[in-house]
Amino acid sequence: MKKFFLSFIILAGIFSFILLAPSCTKSPVSNAPNRALIITGQNNHNWKVSSPVLKQILENSELFSADIAQTPEAGKDMSKFKPDFSKYQVVVLDYNGDSWPAETKTAFEAYVSGGGGVVVYHAADNSFSDWKEYNKMIGLGGWGDRNEKDGPYVTWKTDGFVRDSSPGAGGTHGKQHAFRVTVRNAEHPITKGLPAAWIHSQDELYSKLRGPAENMTILATAYADTAQKGTGNHEPILMTINYGKGRIFHTVLGHAGDETANPAMQCIGFIVTLQRGAEWAATGVVTQAVPEVFPTIVTESKWTLYRPFTLPEILSNLKDYKSGDTRYNLQDLTNYIRANYDGGEKFAKIEKSLLEFLGGTGSVEAKNYICKELSVYGTEKAVPELKKLLNNEETAEMGRYAIERITGQYTN
Ligand code: ZN
Numbered sequence: 079m080k081k082f083f084l085s086f087i088i089l090a091g092i093f094s095f096i097l098l099a100p101s102c103t104k105s106p107v108s109n110a111p112n113r114a115l116i117i118t119g120q121n122n123h124n125w126k127v128s129s130p131v132l133k134q135i136l137e138n139s140e141l142f143s144a145d146i147a148q149t150p151e152a153g154k155d156m157s158k159f160k161p162d163f164s165k166y167q168v169v170v171l172d173y174n175g176d177s178w179p180a181e182t183k184t185a186f187e188a189y190v191s192g193g194g195g196v197v198v199y200h201a202a203d204n205s206f207s208d209w210k211e212y213n214k215m216i217g218l219g220g221w222g223d224r225n226e227k228d229g230p231y232v233t234w235k236t237d238g239f240v241r242d243s244s245p246g247a248g249g250t251h252g253k254q255h256a257f258r259v260t261v262r263n264a265e266h267p268i269t270k271g272l273p274a275a276w277i278h279s280q281d282e283l284y285s286k287l288r289g290p291a292e293n294m295t296i297l298a299t300a301y302a303d304t305a306q307k308g309t310g311n312h313e314p315i316l317m318t319i320n321y322g323k324g325r326i327f328h329t330v331l332g333h334a335g336d337e338t339a340n341p342a343m344q345c346i347g348f349i350v351t352l353q354r355g356a357e358w359a360a361t362g363v364v365t366q367a368v369p370e371v372f373p374t375i376v377t378e379s380k381w382t383l384y385r386p387f388t389l390p391e392i393l394s395n396l397k398d399y400k401s402g403d404t405r406y407n408l409q410d411l412t413n414y415i416r417a418n419y420d421g422g423e424k425f426a427k428i429e430k431s432l433l434e435f436l437g438g439t440g441s442v443e444a445k446n447y448i449c450k451e452l453s454v455y456g457t458e459k460a461v462p463e464l465k466k467l468l469n470n471e472e473t474a475e476m477g478r479y480a481i482e483r484i485t486g487q488y489t490n
Contacts, residue, residue, distance in 0.1 A: 112167040112360045114142045119149035120175025123201050126417040128334035129172050130387065130410070131343050132199065132352075136170070139353040139366060144170070146413060152176055160185070167360035168195035171202035177209070187211045191322025195359030197352065198328040203287065204249065215326050217294040217319040218287035220249020229289040234262060234299045234312035241291065248288035252307035254333065256280050256378055257300050259315050259347060266318065267364040268327065268354045269297045276373040279380055281342035284330040285309045293320040298351075316351055318358070325362060327355030344380040347373045389414060389428060393435050399444040408447050415455055429456060433463040442472045449476035453483035460484060 114136050118129040129146055136142040147161045152175055160182050163169055169189070178186070190196055198216045206212040207222030218232060225248060230241035239262075260275040278300070285302045286309060298316040302308025319326040329352060333342045342348060350372060354364045373379040387395070392414055395407040419425050432448050445467065452460050453476075461484060467477030482488055 110137070110141055110143045112142050112357075113165060114144040114168045114170055114356065114360070115161060115163065115166040116144055116146045116170045116172055117149070117161065118146060118172040120152050120173060121201055122174055122204070124334045125172055127340060128199075128332070128343065130413065131334075131340065132170055132172055135343075135349050135352055136356055139357070141353070141357055141366070142168070142360075146409070148413075148416070149173065149175065149178075163189035163194060166194070168197060168356050170197040170199060170356065171205070172199050174201040174205040177206065183209060183211075190215060190324035190326070193323035195356070195361075196324065196326040197356050197359055198326060199352070200284075200330060200332045200334075203284075203328065203330065211321075214290050214292060215319060215321045215324075216289060216328055217291050217317050217326075218289040218314060218328070220284060220287045222249075224248030224288055226288070229291055231286055231288045232291050232296070232314055234296070234314075239296055239314075246286070248286055249284070250286045250309070251282040251284050252302060252309075254280050254282055255303075255306045256341075257283055257303070257306075258375070259298050259300050259331075260312070261298050263295060263297045266295065266297050267362075268316070268318065268351065268358050270364070271368045272351075273372065273374060275375045276347050277376065277378045278331060278347050278373070279341040279345035279378045281331055281345070281348075282333045283308060283313060284315075285311065285313045287314065287330070294318070316355070318355075325359045327359045329355060341380060345373065346371055346379045346381050349381055387414070389431055393431065393440075396435075396444045396447070397440045399441055399447065401443055411447070411451065415451055419455055425455065426457075426459070429460060432456075433460055436463050436467065442470075445473055446476040449473070449480040453480040456480060456484045458484065 116129050116132050118125045133144040133146060136144045149159050150156055156176055157179050159178060163185060196215060203216045203219040204221045207219065207224050213219055213228060226243060226245045228248060230243045232239055232241055256277055256279050258275050259278045261269050261272060263269060283300055283302050295318045296314045297318065299312040300315045302311055302313050304310045315330055317328040319328060331342060331348045334340060346369065350368065354366055357364050357366060371379050387410055392410045396411060399407055415428060418428060432452060435448055436445050449464065452464065461481055464477045464481045467473040
């Protein structure tokens with residue numbers, strides 16, 4: 079384990095470069111007009127499931143290429159977490175965790191007030207309860223000891239939105255269930271053309287959110303039914319906020335489940351509003367058509383294509399990789415290994431698949447990338463297969479590098 083962490087520290091710089099490296103590529107994704115940065119790495123939710131799904135959703139719009147910036151784990155040194163926000167048209171927050179360094183917070187405030195786009199996704203509105211400017215950006219938030227000091231509750235009554243400054247905790251939800259989302263502003267670019275109401279698949283219905291609620295437009299609400307242990311109020315579900323020149327889209331939807339069941343993120347209502355909200359945040363307009371499969375006022379509609387890639391899929395996407403191609407496939411592999419590394423049985427299976435790949439017909443550059451991964455995460459079991467690479471001058475260098483990292487010994 080110690081060796082793993084040492085190697086990891088040594089290579090962390092290289093890998094964070096790979097994660098955030100701009101790509102020079104000709105794939106449809108890389109021709110996308112906008113760049114998105116998904117920030118993740120700490121959450122009380124399964125971010126290892128949600129972040130890759132968010133990436134797929136954004137990239138499937140063909141309007142975005144998405145990078146993932148992963149923070150250190152909770153409690154670890156955050157001082158080096160300094161993403162370059164300025165390279166992105168939109169920053170998507172899938173993060174609920176430790177404070178960022180002061181320098182990063184200041185850079186984020188400058189990015190947004192200067193015209194940057196932001197998507198606040200689900201539990202991101204639980205985060206940073208003591209960061210004043212962040213709370214202005216999200217409009218409404220919950221948990222994190224939020225109460226009347228943070229701003230009013232906001233709900234929909236018959237005549238419009240009502241602010242309620244009475245004392246009480248911010249943030250609650252009843253049982254997970256499918257519920258109806260109702261559009262309250264049909265003229266906004268994000269909601270224009272959507273059905274007046276639709277059934278959202280099983281999710282948490284965030285309620286009793288409170289915050290500054292300044293420069294905020296509520297686009298849609300949902301009734302939190304008391305039969306589902308809800309508040310009995312019409313709660314804000316989709317919002318936009320203006321912060322300086324910046325545009326923020328806030329969706330409370332999309333509670334992440336596990337790898338096999340993720341109905342809230344698979345709901346086409348969630349997917350389409352996220353794609354439209356991200357486009358609006360990035361550009362100020364929405365050019366996407368509403369798909370025919372959008373859920374209706376009486377029926378759910380789920381898109382099962384949206385799920386994290388499996389390891390065989392990732393390796394298949396990587397098989398023909400050569401220098402100059404999109405690096406997203408490489409990034410997918412790195413993310414997958416990082417997310418699933420347990421130093422035990424689970425990684426043993428991953429390592430077996432990587433070694434099979436090295437013995438197969440994949441490109442030299444793909445194999446070299448896998449050697450790089452094995453140099454960080456690999457075990458002695460990898461050594462025999464890595465030794466075979468020494469017979470080929472194109473793979474010998476990386477093969478030797480991986481062996482030396484794993485064994486801690488120089489090899490000839
Ligand atoms: Zn949740």
